[in-house]
Amino acid sequence: MLSPETLETYRRMTPSQRLRLTLDMLADNERFLLMGDEAQVNRKFALLNQRNDERNQALLDGLKRAEQRRQQPESDSS
Numbered sequence: 001m002l003s004p005e006t007l008e009t010y011r012r013m014t015p016s017q018r019l020r021l022t023l024d025m026l027a028d029n030e031r032f033l034l035m036g037d038e039a040q041v042n043r044k045f046a047l048l049n050q051r052n053d054e055r056n057q058a059l060l061d062g063l064k065r066a067e068q069r070r071q072q073p074e075s076d077s078s
Contacts, residue, residue: 033045
């Protein structure tokens with residue numbers, strides 16, 4: 001889990017700065033991702049894909065909940 005300070009630093013970055021950070025991290029770690037026999041590399045990519053799918057699903061679920069809240073009629077408090 002990232003600290004609140006780190007999250008705030010990322011929030012303040014421009015999209016191009018975040019992309020540069022991502023590309024730099026990929027370049028630094030690509031050799032480790034590809035290290036091992038074919039089965040190990042395949043498992044690494046399968047795990048990455050699974051985690052990406054889980055994050056994407058969580059994002060879609062959050063967007064769906066937000067849309068449902070937006071469409072709900074406001075209750076009358078009088």
